[in-house]
Amino acid sequence: MVVGSLIALLCTTPENALSSMLNASAEALTLSIELCGVYAVWLGVLELVEESGLAQKLARLLRPFIKKVFKIDDVEAEKYIALNMSANMLGLGNASTPLGIKAMKRLDDGSGVANYAVIMLIVINATSIQLLPSTIIGLRANAGSLSPADIVLPTLISTFCTFALGIMLVKLFGKLHKKWRQRGKK
Amino acid sequence: MSGYIIPAIFIAIFCYAKFKKVNPYDTFVKGAKKAIPLAVDIFPFIATIMIAVALLRESGLTAMLANAVSPIFNLLGIPTQLVELVLLRPFTGSGSYALLNDVLLQYGADSYISRCACVILGCSETIFYVTAVYTSGTKIKKLLYAIPVALICAVVGAIIACLLCKII
Numbered sequence: 001m002v003v004g005s006l007i008a009l010l011c012t013t014p015e016n017a018l019s020s021m022l023n024a025s026a027e028a029l030t031l032s033i034e035l036c037g038v039y040a041v042w043l044g045v046l047e048l049v050e051e052s053g054l055a056q057k058l059a060r061l062l063r064p065f066i067k068k069v070f071k072i073d074d075v076e077a078e079k080y081i082a083l084n085m086s087a088n089m090l091g092l093g094n095a096s097t098p099l100g101i102k103a104m105k106r107l108d109d110g111s112g113v114a115n116y117a118v119i120m121l122i123v124i125n126a127t128s129i130q131l132l133p134s135t136i137i138g139l140r141a142n143a144g145s146l147s148p149a150d151i152v153l154p155t156l157i158s159t160f161c162t163f164a165l166g167i168m169l170v171k172l173f174g175k176l177h178k179k180w181r182q183r184g185k186k
Numbered sequence: 187m188s189g190y191i192i193p194a195i196f197i198a199i200f201c202y203a204k205f206k207k208v209n210p211y212d213t214f215v216k217g218a219k220k221a222i223p224l225a226v227d228i229f230p231f232i233a234t235i236m237i238a239v240a241l242l243r244e245s246g247l248t249a250m251l252a253n254a255v256s257p258i259f260n261l262l263g264i265p266t267q268l269v270e271l272v273l274l275r276p277f278t279g280s281g282s283y284a285l286l287n288d289v290l291l292q293y294g295a296d297s298y299i300s301r302c303a304c305v306i307l308g309c310s311e312t313i314f315y316v317t318a319v320y321t322s323g324t325k326i327k328k329l330l331y332a333i334p335v336a337l338i339c340a341v342v343g344a345i346i347a348c349l350l351c352k353i354i
Contacts, residue, residue, distance in 0.1 A: 016244055024240035028233035031280075035232075036225035040218040045199060047217025048210060052203040090191070093279075093311075098224055100320050108324035119332040122320060126313040126336035127343070133308035139287055140304060145295035154301075154350035155308035162309055162343040166335060173331040 035094060042095040046083070058082050069124075069167060070117045077106035081121065088128040100125055116174050120167070127166040129159050231318040239278045248273055262341070263348045267299050272306060272344050276313035276337065283307070298351060305347035310340045 049055045059066075059079040066078050080103035087096035100121065107117045114122070133155055140148040203210050242248050252270040259269045267289065275282045286303050293299040313336045317329065 017241070020240045020244040021237050024236040025233050028229065028236040031236075032225050032229040032232055035228075036221050039224055040221035043220050043224070044214035044218040045196065047213045048199055048203045048208065051208045051213050052199070052206040054199065054202060092192075097228075097319060098220075100316075101224070101228075101323050104320050104326075105323050108326055110325055112325050113328040114321075114326050114330055114332060118321075118324075118326060119330060119335075122317050122329070122332045123335050123339070125316050125320065126311045126332075127339045128311050130308060133304070135283065136286070136304050136308050139283065139290060140295050140300070143287070143290035143295035143300075145290075145300075148295070150354075151301055151304040151308065154305045154347060154354050157350055158305055158309035158343050158346040161346050162339040165342055166339045169335045169338060170331075173335060177330060 035097075038094045039098055042087075042092075043098055046095075046099065049083070050079075055079050055083055058086060062086075070120050072107070072117050074106060077103055077117075080106060084121075085124070085129075088125065089131050093128075096125070096128075116170075119174070120170050123166045123170050124163070127159075127162040129163050131156070228319050228322050231322050232315070235277060235315055235318060239274070239281055242277075243274075243281070262345050264344055265299055265302065265348065267293070268303055268306065268344075268348075271303055272341070275307065275310050276340060277315065279312045279315065282312075301351045302348045305351055306344045309343045309347060311336075313337065313340060 046055075049058075056079060059075070059082040062082040062085065063078055066081050067073070070078075070081065072078065080099050084096045084099040084103055087093075087099060103121060104118065107115065107121060109115055133152070136151065136155075137148045140151070200210050203213065248270055252273055255273075256266045256269045259272065260266060264272060271282060271285050271289065274285060286307055289303045290300050313333065317333065317336075321329070
């Protein structure tokens with residue numbers, strides 16, 4: 001993909017290639033520093049949530065769902081997944097990232113291949129449920145919309161659809177993968 | 187209204203921590219300290235993805251790809267004007283928001299195209315970015331079917347979005 005882009009650039013504007021790469025890299029650094037600040041706030045709050053025992057309470061609430069969907073029995077991982085999903089629902093993408101990474105580290109079995117729970121976590125985050133798309137509403141209001149929030153209902157419906165579809169597809173593919181591997185062994 | 191939710195949650199958390207005899211200051215500092223190693227860990231992944239996206243856009247390859255696949259997307263009910271948005275969305279959050287803003291300004295915030303674009307962005311995520319960052323702390327190299335499933339969901343989400351915007 002990158003090579004293809006470079007070749008295309010060679011045919012059009014080769015002098016832009018390096019400058020756009022350097023720009024993007026500098027942008028990435030700015031973003032990382034900004035994210036570092038954001039993470040400091042959220043990880044600080046998270047530490048409070050954990051130490052005070054709130055995290056365990058939340059995890060207990062979501063445990064039946066998580067156990068069923070992820071097929072795991074790991075209290076620590078369940079806790080992080082519960083927090084990760086809660087942050088996602090509130091539309092706090094940047095707050096859910098450090099939680100997701102923590103959950104991922106717990107779920108990783110070190111084999112180098114993603115297991116069922118890891119894939120489920122990736123897909124759930126990639127199809128994340130967002131209850132209030134505040135950034136988008138803000139952009140629409142700025143662009144002069146008369147009712148910037150009328151996209152909320154269709155967004156909710158489609159986000160729930162993709163969320164459900166994601167879980168079902170992971171379950172389906174997980175079964176297929178298992179069958180396929182067993183056949184491979186025979 | 188939504189402006190009150192986050193501060194209210196923060197107040198509740200701080201009070202609850204105090205009530206549970208956890209020292210809010212020390213605990214917060216302890217957590218915040220972990221932000222720097224985390225940012226250092228994920229920087230190379232963010233940089234690589236952003237460089238790749240910059241090259242893709244600069245070279246006009248996304249526009250070409252968008253032209254090539256737009257007939258298929260049209261068949262599925264996704265308007266041509268939104269194909270580039272659907273294609274870029276899995277890679278970049280900031281980039282797709284910039285694209286959404288262009289669409290809003292070009293077609294008017296209340297047009298069908300703009301509403302579709304908003305719903306598409308609202309129901310999808312930056313799949314490749316999320317995957318790269320989430321697996322950055324682990325040894326996982328093979329993701330099996332994770333990415334295909336996520337991409338299928340994103341396309342289906344876009345189709346549902348365009349359909350719903352026609353009805354509602």
